[in-house]
Amino acid sequence: MKEIISTDAAPAAVGAYSQGTATDDLVFTAGQIALTPDGDLLDGAAIDVQTEQALENLEAVLNEAGVEMTDILKTTVFLADMDDFEGMNATYESFFGDEPPARSAIGVDELPEGVGVEIEAIATK
Numbered sequence: 093m094k095e096i097i098s099t100d101a102a103p104a105a106v107g108a109y110s111q112g113t114a115t116d117d118l119v120f121t122a123g124q125i126a127l128t129p130d131g132d133l134l135d136g137a138a139i140d141v142q143t144e145q146a147l148e149n150l151e152a153v154l155n156e157a158g159v160e161m162t163d164i165l166k167t168t169v170f171l172a173d174m175d176d177f178e179g180m181n182a183t184y185e186s187f188f189g190d191e192p193p194a195r196s197a198i199g200v201d202e203l204p205e206g207v208g209v210e211i212e213a214i215a216t217k
Contacts, residue, residue, distance in 0.1 A: 101152035103127040112153045117217055119157040123170065123210040124149035125203065135206045139176040143183040146211045151187075154215055163215040164193040170210040174199040180209055 097112030097119065098105075105111055105122065112121045126134035126142035127149070134145055151161055171180060177197060185192070193213070203210050 097157045099152050099156035102129055102149040114157050119159055119215040121150055121153045121213045123212040125207045125210045133205055139179040139208050140183045142209050143180045146209055147187045150213055159215045164213045165216055166194045166214045168212050169197045170200050172203050172208045176208055
């Protein structure tokens with residue numbers, strides 16, 4: 093059975109999607125960007141700041157589902173500029189430490205609201 097995940101601790105969905113969904117075993121998050129729960133867009137901020145906000149949003153959605161960052165099996169990171177990889181990666185690493193999840197990093201032409209990074213995750217319950 094599918095469960096819809098929704099929390100005020102992350103930005104509200106601004107379209108026809110949920111912040112996250114879950115089954116008995118897995119949690120899937122929507123892509124999280126550098127948008128604060130209060131609606132402040134950090135599109136002009138450095139990539140490390142944008143990455144931190146995206147990961148904080150991701151963590152809030154996961155926490156609402158009853159899981160933690162250590163439960164993430166796989167992330168997908170979308171970058172508007174692959175030259176930002178190192179800055180994103182340094183901040184990303186600070187959230188996951190020695191046992192990070194599997195990850196794909198993909199360069200894209202454009203991201204929502206003109207941000208530099210978007211991150212989604214799949215976690216286990």
